[in-house]
Amino acid sequence: METRELRYFVAVAEELHFGRAARRLGIAQPPLSRAIGRLERRLQAVLLERSSRAVTLTEAGAVLLREARAALEAVEAAERRTRRAAQAPAGQAGVVLVTKAGASSELLAKLLDAHAAEPDAAGVDLLLCGMGEQGPMLRDGRADVALLHLPFDTTAGLDTEVLCTEGQVAILPAGHPLAGRPRLRTADVTGLPDLPMPRWPGPDGSYPAGPGPRARDHAQLLQLIALGRACWIAPESCRTQLREGLAAVPVPDAPMVTTVIAWPPHSRSRAVADLVRTATRVSS
Template identity: 55%
Template sequence: MDSRELRYFVAVAEELNFGRAATRLGIAQPPLSRTIQQLERRMGVTLLDRTSRAVALTTAGEVLLHEGKRALSALTAAERRAQRAGGANLVLTMKPLSDGGLLEKMLATFAADPAAVDVEIRICGIGEQATLLREGEVDVALLRFPHDEPDGFAYQELLTEQDVAILPLTHRLADRKSLTMADLSGEVLPRWPGRPPNGGPLVRDSAQLLQLISLGRAIALLPASVLHHLRTDLTSVPVVDAPSSTLAIAWPEDTRSRPLAALVEAAVTAAGGRAR
């Protein structure tokens, strides 16, 4: 099948209405219906159950919708990456406060490399880096494991940090020299996008999180490097048994780019290590 047929089928499968799908695609309904019928004949399966009142997906249709959306996303990402490869810069995405204190040194090291190009920094919301990279919107991303998903990416680990507790200065535990996770039992923790409800406020960016902590509405466990950016009305306390996270620089695994390779090398140098 070609991408046009797949795009037509996905529109019908999502709308479950040929008229709405035709409007969405900007075409007339009869050629849309013929295309779906031709697709079914060629595949030898029924994709849609049609009655005078409704359209429903068959089991085969459900599978093609799932796989078809992935295929169309991959095609779009490939087009964007090809367009980006012809450009004269790299786009790096990261969420706020998440560079482990490495970004400035990394960019300075990269700028001295003969392969250097301009680097655009795109600050995104919490958990958005992998999506932007997967969809071809950016060339490279700073991810945090285990919070971000590395499937489909090549990556280089840069540093591992233990979390610290971020508290308002007025918090009952703010004057402690150290804490344990048991000390934080019963405290309100934020809920990150895509995670199950936990009774805490949904947080989409770091500025929102720090404001909620300042107001006493939550506390947070964050990598120790956020101390470089901490507001004066907040404090941090080490948590001796807190989880740790690993900062990594990631890129599409099939990418071949000398500037990108040089940027990865610069990131490893900034972290004080060697690329593997």
């Protein structure tokens, strides 16, 4: 199969309309229909059920849609990583590590220091991103390695190593009545009318409806909490970032948070392997 054919099929499968898919691709509809027909004959499978009123995916089509998205994503990632390698000075191609801004700060510092001390260690370019952006950046080639946090981030399609597991704490303004308690329940924190939970942007950049303030990263959120505009349930390691005016109270019934280091399964980069080894060593 050619990448062009996969792009054609993905457009039709997502639009479920040949006319809209053709406009999206910038081609005429007849060659698009012929291309899908050739693809079906080559695979010996009906991918789309067509009628005068609708286009629907068959079971085989649903499988190809999932696999085609992954394949096109891998091609795009390969293009990006190749360009990065070509632009780097000879012998100085490094590894790009992405993590949420403000997350796992202590672990990250230990990892970078330990890696830099290794003989012949490749350089590490650190990218700080917003909530949930590490996975997409890793999959599309903008990054080579990522720190992810379960159950909040997805590791589907990635190779991972567990680095640490920890409980969670409620981050509150130091003067709030709940800040002096020895522990809290999740329900105590999520239902506070005076301190709503923050709203994070979705994959399309839009924010869900709700009373909480909009937040893009940890630093911004901590400022909102200090101002008495929000509260938050966060991994216990966030205690190290707390400034004056903030308090952390354990929340035993909140889910445990597992930090993993992740990379694409097809990676054969020695620099990536070295960084993963260092991460597992410093976290043990």
